[in-house]
Amino acid sequence: MTAMAKPSPFEAAIEAAYAARSKTNEAQAAAFDRFARLGLPHRRVEGWKWSDVNAALRAAAPGEVETPEIAPSPFAPLEPLEFRIVNGRIDLPKEDAPEGVRYGVMNPVGTIDELEQHAIATLNVAMTRKTLGIEVLDGVDFERPILIRHISGGAGFSFAQTMMRISPNAKVQIIETYEGEGAGFYSHLGHMVVRDGAEMRRAVLNETGAENVTHGICAAKLDEKARFYQTGLSTGARLSRHETHVHFWAPGSSASLNSASLLSGERHADFTSEAQFRAPDCAAAQLHKGVARDRARNVFQGKFNVWRDAQKTDAKMTANALLLSDGAEANHKPELEIYADDVECAHGSTVGALDDEALFYLRQRGLDEAAARALLVEAFVGEAMENIEDEALRAIFAERIADWLEKE
């Protein structure tokens, strides 16, 4: 085992936890060696300039994980098939597996090739003991949403993985929530495979506490004519970062990658994504909306990479930030890297304040200042939620937004 050069207290605690483990396989040992060389990402590492995980974890001394109190999920009214991952421990649903899906606890999956140099992905591979596996069977339109609740507590660290396979021509709605009031670190690595003609909708809600550091990765592999529609909403944390890596391996698939953040205080949210177009006739639409007030910071990094063979790629990326206080910040990095010649790709990015003219218009109609501001913020953020297909699910997201506006 390679020792870390100058570990921070959190890195040292992770290193000690790894050394104390009785059973690790070769892939995990190799992964830990890679992590030991890389260390936790910090602002001088490319892609982490605005989200310095190492610094965020230096702010608190590493402690122990604690069993959190678990409140009912806001998505309970949808009667989802509910999985929980509590401090990295997987709880399967209390009911018998319904028809059309299979799931279970599996041995951890190895490194994802494309993320080999990703320090947190690597660390996750080294540390995760068990993986939650879910499969939606051939041609099944699974009507109940599948809810995965990531809940952490205390000031320790925990790691988890999920492996999801959406079989050919199947369709499913996944909901993932990130919850936890503690001051610890949680890392989740999700592998998603969306097979030929299948559709995966993924809605992510991050409502972790102000002291928390959460990192989620979703690596999605799309086969022929697969569809992947994702919507994320984060109210931030000391640092929350949700990464999506979409690989279009076969022709005719499409994706939408929407996200929004609502940030106050000192909170920080980061939505980072890459779409790798490797086959022709694929399409992606991406809309990010960030709202920050006080001294909060919103980060959006989006990258479209169009490979030489990916002719007729149609990809559009838009990031808009709304800053409600002078001390708030938005950092956007939209990137296009295009090696095919017959493509339609575009990106746009804006940062601004609330429109005075619109505010006056609403107030002239009778809304007081707070209500007018709330309506405009809600409208701004709501646009990113429009790719949620199910009305009841969209309504719950709208409620979370309204709740935030009321509280803040």
Next chain:
Amino acid sequence: MLKIEDLHVAVGNKDGGGSEILKGLSLEVPKGEVHAIMGPNGSGKSTLSYTIAGRDGYEATSGDVLLDGQSVLDLDPDERAAKGLFLSFQHPMEIPGVQTMNFIRTALNAQRKARGEGEVSAADFIRLIREKAKLVGLDDAKLKRQFNVGFSGGEKKRMEMLQMAMFEPHFAIMDETDSGLDIDALKMVGAVVNELRGPDRGFLVITHYQRLLDYIKPDAVHVLAGGRIVKSGGPELAVELEKSGYDQFIEAA
């Protein structure tokens, strides 16, 4: 009911240190009357309507605006709206992401709540808005869209009239509602005003054309030039202006 006394307004910067646009404007619209204001481009008609409605940056440096004998200048725009003051905007804006029906209902109930009245139920609201939408010529599909997004100029004006019909304001200022409207739409504006017209309502109709006044018979016509009302008269004044233009008043002001 609306009384404007020696009103001075400077715009340009927030401290009121910009150039003076209204220079001692006085005007009175008694209860139940409709008055028209005409005047050259840039003479301050929209400035007057923004000042009455309470837009930031359009504060009175001196003078007063009274509604039913009470000054409104210290009130927030929404407090003025709750008193029944309505402004039909010269250039209504698009507000992306705001659902039209939801917004109008929220606004209506906010006004009612501020006046101590009960909320309008969802069912009553839908019935009412359907009826009024028909009157102003907006179909259901338009009501389901985001507020004014992608609407034509004329459709946006219809949306202003829809809101006026829904809110039944105590005093309405219509800033060039007729500009850009086709003949049928002009008649519609006339119909909306005439339906609302009554002993307890007043209107200030800003227009460049006498044509709208064929449908809305004003009780008085005023000419605004050089930051003041330079002439007042009956409906015949509008006809005369259409013929001879504003040159005479610009000289005078």
